[in-house]
Amino acid sequence: MSNAKVDRREEIEELARRRGFLWQAFEIYGGVAGFYDYGPLGALLKRRIEAEWRRFYGIGEGFYEIEATTIGPRDVFKASGHLKSFSDMAVVCKDCKTFFRMDEAIDIDKRCPECGGELVDAGEFNLMFQTKIGVPKGESEQNNSTGYLRPETAQGIFIDFPRLLRFNRDKLPLGVIQIGKAYRNEISPRKSIIRLREFTMAEAEVFVDPGEKNKHPGFETVKEKVLRLVPAEGAQEEKSLEQAVKSGIIANQYLGYHVARVGEFLEGIGIPGDRLRFRQHRKDEMAHYARDCWDAEFFSNRYSWMEIVGVADRGDYDLSVHASFSNTDMCVHDGPEKIIPHVIEPSFGIDRIVYALLESSLYKEQVGKQKRKVLGFKNEIAPIKAAVFPLLNRDGLKEKAVEVFQALRDEAILVEYDDSGSIGRRYRRQDEIGTPYCITIDYDTLEDGTVTIRERDTMKQVRVPVAEIKEFIA
Template sequence: MSERERADDTESATAATSEKLVELAKRRGYFFQSSGAYGGVGGFYTFGPQGAALKGNVEDAWRDRFAVAEGNMEIDAPTIMPEPVFEASGHLDGFDDMLVECPECGESHRADHVVEDNTEYEDAESLPIPEVEEVIAEYELVCPNCGSGLAGQAVETFNLMFATNIGPGDSDPGYMRPETAQGIFVEFPRLKEYARNQLPFGVTQIGRAYRNEISPRRSIIRTREFTQAELEYFIDPETDEPDLSSVEDVEVTLYPASEQNAEDGGEIRTTIGEAVDEGIITSPWVAYFLGVAKPWYDAVGVDMDRFRFRQHLSGERAHYASDCWDAESEVDGNWIEMAGFAYRGDYDLSKHGEHSDDRFTIFKQYDEPKTVERATVDPDMSYLGPEFGGDAQAVVQKLEDLAARDRSAFDGDAVEIDLEGETHEIPVEKTGFAVEEQTEAGEHITPHVVEPSFGVDRLVYTVLHHAYREDEVADEERTYLELEPEVAPTFVGVFPLQNDDELESQANEIVADLREVGLSVTYDDSGNIGRRYRRQDEVGTPFCVTVDYETVEDEETTVTVRERDTTDQKRLPVDDLAETLSSIREGDLEFDEL
């Protein structure tokens, strides 16, 4: 029989608030602020036993869908990389947030967050700094810490990179990566070999990233150290198109830029196929990955009534991205970004190709050899050497680039090149310039990149928030987490009904059997059975197995299996228990079918 006594309307269960969730998370070992013994430090969180298991299950589910099922590779790159990597990627110059400092208490704040929290502006990050300063003055915004006015205070840029040194003494400067993507891009010359130089191919990575946030807030939603799960998918933009047939019927809620800019704009409910046909999503590749992601989010426990894809406005879109959509979830009435889906073009590989000594291209073979005209140079080094000294090789590179780009520059008696800000004239006769017919089997192309980038910590927070429930069972208040079995930290709790040697021995045998088939199991013999049920409900354990006296006395050895959400109970044979629960875990069997 069910122990549950509640109305038929299952929607009556109370949802979470952030305060309740953070309290539960700390008490039950999901997550808590790090270094508490030393007063804690903002923006760093420790995932406890339950949280680490949930996070690991989410990562495994992501890996299964976006690496294994899609046939993509996975790598694990270092979290610290040398300075030239981030000079090439642009992070040293443009990876900034807007900072405003309180004139009274000296506390620093994200200026765009101050605006968003206290005005109708939803995407202040996309505003230019002078306009942010005007909004702060117009609305007479104050310091969130002490209440002093911020009008008239300068809004400045603050680079989010964590700097470090590599090696002792006069060591090389390095940085902790702000995204896992660069670890994939810098290894492209080798990764393309593993892909047999055939496009398209994808490379995934799950790992830590670091951003020195001005004002981390809202527990694990915005932190200084976090986990990303990213896929960089490399394509030939001229020939590679996704097969949309598998996702074209996926229903999605979209919030395009056009609707965000309209006075009466709102969300659009459509399908992936219709969104592409109508030009709402301009990149078929981005559309494909949105179609893959939506059912995956549903499977891991994100409430689809509080989920949407929002297109970046032009002011907030990264300069390299031609289009970008965020997967967003609603938490406490606010929409938070969980993932970004961007078409990055050839920006990343081109930049690393310019700044490094390696080739970030792929050789694309023609169906048939082609005869083409190529402009070449064969400089007279006996002239360039004395003239330019150690810069002679750089001059050769400049001449080669210019010949490939603009052969008309060699039409006169001299050609001009720019070297470290100075213009130099070189006699054309000393450049060895010529236009020759060449037969080529193919050409080197720079692939374009499509990037689905997932924030794991924010997803974990969303899953917990959307799973939080409060109800009454047998006139007693109950809190439980309605986690999906695929991601729940513990799948089965096993209890002996009483502290009895025979019951405990049987319970331990069942624990061993269930663990042998790969199920996550906890054993609990502390307190009355109702209290043990409540503990497992609160951490989201889908099933509890109770070993009672019927188990050891009846001819057929059975146990009571209780389901978390309905609290329904069924007696099942011990011999079939591992197989039955494994089938439920894999989604091949429903509890109510037993």
């Protein structure tokens, strides 16, 4: 059985569009770059990734989840540094007036990729979307009524820190998570869902006593894990987490622990370990708030290495600036001692993870004279858990199939029903959307109450009594 990975460039995007995973937003109006809609299967896939993430951090790490607003007043982003520093350099084409990010322009050799015209410096662009909160009453209120769509979910957590600390009975460490939309007015997004203007982030902010950063209580459980690391200076190397922290490549145990856990999460949902590495930011690419940052990068056949998660040591930057701008005490009081906690932040780009899963899951193989295309999702991630088919639409098979289909739905299992076309075609349809099991109702079902269950990857078929289907596919 051949198992050639698909690398034809358009193939993933074509399949994602045709099967209802991802659609260009506002398509009937010509679309707008940097905006995508999730179709029915895409939305299911995304929710399943988010559910695994919540399980991993919410239950696994014991972090609390909050839901902060997506719009914030100007003061917040003045304090956080985003007004001043959250920007990209742009160039513009002299002929067609199209704007490009400076770093893209370097890739494209300083000629316009649209018309071949000359590109010239266009200055710095802030990437936040600006809006108005309420109706400004006059000139002087213009500034006060200016708001911004959040460029990261993190700020909502920092601002609520005094309340969160009290909620946690004034104790560190304290982990808080959030999943939600964030917005960046990218200069020239052209890469499918890799660079979006509206996207979903899943972020954890872990507040820790700076004196305890080398005493993570869970470090022992992950220290043996071998990581593929690309330090800011030096070549790629494989090192155990323990060696990486001991030799100072990764600055401290807390940061290292979360780098390793990010790797566990990504492999856990089905991203192949051999297509993952951790790359440290160089000083000149580090965000304004970061002291150290490691990106989990996925190797894409289409886009090469791309960031899908960032793990940053934000130090005391955020709490310090908000304490000073808002005149609020953000310290933890430990007897006479006042501590400003440090923040370790794993920050996941959920849309990029969706893309990475689609690309790495898709494979093609020859079966007899037929070619089949398969999304080999893990069961936990697969949008549809099983499909139910009647072998034929007569002799009571259809009625029996509908009954089995309904019984599985009553057990809260997401199943699909399909009675159109040949069984072979129905299998191929489910393979292409990554459904792990297909259940066929045939004449034996009417006789002895068993069904045929066919497993997606092996294509093996087994007979299972109707009453045991639920257990089998769980």
